[in-house]
Amino acid sequence: MSMRKIGALASAAALALGAAACGSSKSSTSGGSTGSSKTLVGAGSTLVAPLVSVWQPEYLKESGVSVAYSAIGSGGGIAQITARTVDFGASDAPLTEDQFKEATKEGVGVVQIPWALGSVVAVYHVEGVPTHLKLTGPVLSEIYLGKITTWNDPKIAALNPGTTLPSTKITPVYRSDGSGDTYAFTDYLSKISPEWKSNVGNATQVKFPAGVGAKGSSGISAAVTSTNGSIGYLTLAYVLQGKLDDALVQNAAGKYPVPGPASIEAASKTLKEVPSNNMISIVNPPATAPDAYPISTFTYALVPEKAPKASTLKAFLKWAITTGQKYGPKLDFVPIPAAVRAADEATIEKVEEG
Amino acid sequence: MSSQSATPASPSALRLSSAHHSFADRLGDPALRALAWLASGVAIVILGALAYKVFALAGESFSRYGLGFITSENWNPSQGTNGYGFGAADFLFGTAVTSFFALLIAAPVSIAIALFLTELAPRRIRRPVATLVELLAAIPSVVLGLWGLIVLAPMMRGTIEPALQSVFGWLPLFSGTETGLGMITAIVILTIMTVPIVSAVTREVFATVPTELKEGALAMGATRWEMVRMVMLPYARSGMVGAVILGLGRALGEAIAVTMVIGHTVNGLHPSLFATGDTLASRIASEYQGAATSLQISSLAYLAAILLVLALIANVVARLIVRRTTVRLPVGLGAPN
Numbered sequence: 001m002s003m004r005k006i007g008a009l010a011s012a013a014a015l016a017l018g019a020a021a022c023g024s025s026k027s028s029t030s031g032g033s034t035g036s037s038k039t040l041v042g043a044g045s046t047l048v049a050p051l052v053s054v055w056q057p058e059y060l061k062e063s064g065v066s067v068a069y070s071a072i073g074s075g076g077g078i079a080q081i082t083a084r085t086v087d088f089g090a091s092d093a094p095l096t097e098d099q100f101k102e103a104t105k106e107g108v109g110v111v112q113i114p115w116a117l118g119s120v121v122a123v124y125h126v127e128g129v130p131t132h133l134k135l136t137g138p139v140l141s142e143i144y145l146g147k148i149t150t151w152n153d154p155k156i157a158a159l160n161p162g163t164t165l166p167s168t169k170i171t172p173v174y175r176s177d178g179s180g181d182t183y184a185f186t187d188y189l190s191k192i193s194p195e196w197k198s199n200v201g202n203a204t205q206v207k208f209p210a211g212v213g214a215k216g217s218s219g220i221s222a223a224v225t226s227t228n229g230s231i232g233y234l235t236l237a238y239v240l241q242g243k244l245d246d247a248l249v250q251n252a253a254g255k256y257p258v259p260g261p262a263s264i265e266a267a268s269k270t271l272k273e274v275p276s277n278n279m280i281s282i283v284n285p286p287a288t289a290p291d292a293y294p295i296s297t298f299t300y301a302l303v304p305e306k307a308p309k310a311s312t313l314k315a316f317l318k319w320a321i322t323t324g325q326k327y328g329p330k331l332d333f334v335p336i337p338a339a340v341r342a343a344d345e346a347t348i349e350k351v352e353e354g
Numbered sequence: 355m356s357s358q359s360a361t362p363a364s365p366s367a368l369r370l371s372s373a374h375h376s377f378a379d380r381l382g383d384p385a386l387r388a389l390a391w392l393a394s395g396v397a398i399v400i401l402g403a404l405a406y407k408v409f410a411l412a413g414e415s416f417s418r419y420g421l422g423f424i425t426s427e428n429w430n431p432s433q434g435t436n437g438y439g440f441g442a443a444d445f446l447f448g449t450a451v452t453s454f455f456a457l458l459i460a461a462p463v464s465i466a467i468a469l470f471l472t473e474l475a476p477r478r479i480r481r482p483v484a485t486l487v488e489l490l491a492a493i494p495s496v497v498l499g500l501w502g503l504i505v506l507a508p509m510m511r512g513t514i515e516p517a518l519q520s521v522f523g524w525l526p527l528f529s530g531t532e533t534g535l536g537m538i539t540a541i542v543i544l545t546i547m548t549v550p551i552v553s554a555v556t557r558e559v560f561a562t563v564p565t566e567l568k569e570g571a572l573a574m575g576a577t578r579w580e581m582v583r584m585v586m587l588p589y590a591r592s593g594m595v596g597a598v599i600l601g602l603g604r605a606l607g608e609a610i611a612v613t614m615v616i617g618h619t620v621n622g623l624h625p626s627l628f629a630t631g632d633t634l635a636s637r638i639a640s641e642y643q644g645a646a647t648s649l650q651i652s653s654l655a656y657l658a659a660i661l662l663v664l665a666l667i668a669n670v671v672a673r674l675i676v677r678r679t680t681v682r683l684p685v686g687l688g689a690p691n
Contacts, residue, residue, distance in 0.1 A: 075644020079651075098433070102648060171533055176618035178644015186432075201432035205644055212535045212630050213618025215640055219503065226508045227534055 044077020044090030075178020092180020137192035146210030168229035172211030263293035306354030411655035440653035456544035464552035491550035499614030530626035548601035559593030599672035609639035
């Protein structure tokens with residue numbers, strides 16, 4: 001056979017193989033299809049991502065179901081589950097009325113299931129200043145509003161009498177992409193400062209009046225580490241990995257709890273009952289919880305009320321809120337309280353096959 | 355016969371009797387034509403479908419803001435606050451400023467590199483240096499963005515910006531406080547990204563300058579610089595413009611590297627290069643995935659539509675300039691096209 005004929009046959013065979021491969025792999029990679037129920041696809045919150053990455057191999061061992069998760073940010077998680085391109089979304093921000101409406105397709109809505117409890121920590125990098133600087137909510141809000149501009153401002157100095165603060169300019173760093181960390185942080189600032197609430201608000205993406213934006217938690221980590229005088233906010237897990245200096249924020253009782261499992265659990269204990277739509281906010285807990293960390297947040301799994309892989313999905317979620325919680329403490333997540341778990345189980349039961 | 359050297363007037367002149375062709379060869383001709391038509395058709399369809407989808411998605415924002423969107427400086431995605439609303443002015447400004455200054459620096463640098471590689475460098479180092487410059491283009495933009503965030507930004511804040519401010523601080527361009535992240539860092543990154551493209555194309559264009567012209571100039575006593583100025587640059591003018599526009603296309607659309615170093619703020623229009631800001635592409639890249647409301651998604655699509663129109667205008671202007679500045683030479687010396 002001539003070279004040309006061999007070449008033509010070879011390319012035809014390759015094309016045919018490629019087409020066949022595309023056809024057969026389609027069912028296992030697309031999220032909302034009724035293909036193999038041995039995989040689940042999720043996307044969303046970066047706050048819960050370290051926990052999910054521990055869950056993935058453990059759940060695979062226990063059940064044979066592989067869970068794929070893309071940490072694209074809470075806003076992305078909401079968008080993906082609205083478009084039904086994933087089996088479950090993950091968001092640190094509970095859905096607003098409008099988001100619930102937009103996520104309802106053909107009468108089938110989504111439900112939110114709080115499945116992990118974490119915290120957002122203020123991190124900073126100022127040469128000459130040791131870790132665990134003390135700040136209050138009002139001071140933090142004024143820093144991010146651009147009203148306090150240098151580290152040796154009297155308001156910060158008054159809280160830290162033993163520390164010499166340099167006159168370095170403060171550069172607030174925030175998330176430029178949609179993030180549940182932003183939601184938790186702005187939730188706290190909105191409850192502390194009415195000016196913040198009316199001008200900036202509380203959402204996964206807001207217009208910060210001062211500072212610079214960085215993309216992703218890793219972006220904030222890099223920006224804070226490389227900019228002297230900067231302050232940012234990250235989930236506790238990233239803080240420990242990055243060995244960054246974290247600030248102690250004063251709670252309503254006037255104390256400065258160190259962010260960690262104990263103080264987050266104290267905050268979660270202030271939850272009296274779970275509302276019907278599972279939307280919980282435990283930022284700025286009242287003074288009756290003296291050891292509570294003020295910027296703790298629940299993070300939610302978002303699932304449709306009717307899902308094609310309902311049984312696999314429900315099994316995974318039930319595992320996540322029970323067995324999965326034991327992997328949390330090593331990553332500084334706190335197991336969800338019993339009241340929340342009960343509400344979750346009731347919500348999960350309602351998910352139907354469809 | 356003379357038909358051996360002259361190009362045939364029509365394909366039919368090539369058609370020999372079917373006894374001379376195998377089945378595969380006879381099939382190949384219509385198959386090739388069909389494939390070529392299909393490929394071009396698909397490209398046009400994709401372009402049309404993409405533009406249609408972007409404009410359709412922008413519909414909600416367009417019906418709410420109209421063309422005033424383009425001049426509005428507000429961008430606040432937080433529903434329920436006083437300032438909730440969207441507008442493109444800040445990002446148009448950011449795109450214009452970063453692209454303009456990036457090209458301002460990249461164009462002369464690239465032309466100098468191209469001149470160096472075609473005329474001045476010793477023959478032995480031409481290949482390696484050319485390869486190294488082209489390797490710059492191979493760096494993934496996200497890697498460049500990361501380098502910008504971790505290495506360049508602290509360097510800008512600590513060394514370069516204070517130096518610029520002490521010498522040129524009286525210019526509004528270099529006034530203001532330096533943060534490391536900002537327009538000027540984005541401009542440096544964009545320059546690094548456009549130099550390889552512009553210099554590669556310019557080098558190709560310089561290589562097409564006929565040696566007879568160059569030798570003629572040198573023979574008449576011109577210095578090397580005079581030869582370059584009077585022969586090479588005018589000859590290559592349209593090609594250089596084309597190269598710069600290619601670079602502009604890259605600068606306009608660069609999203610990831612820019613979004614990591616530009617600081618993502620909506621600051622209003624101000625002349626300082628040290629300020630942070632945002633560009634169209636960078637804002638779309640950072641906010642699209644997390645957009646919470648349909649109005650925000652629509653406004654981001656509106657930004658995308660503006661970017662598409664900008665790219666189209668840049669291309670059309672480039673073609674016009676190329677046509678105007680093309681040097682017409684006598685046939686014997688070969689005109690560039």
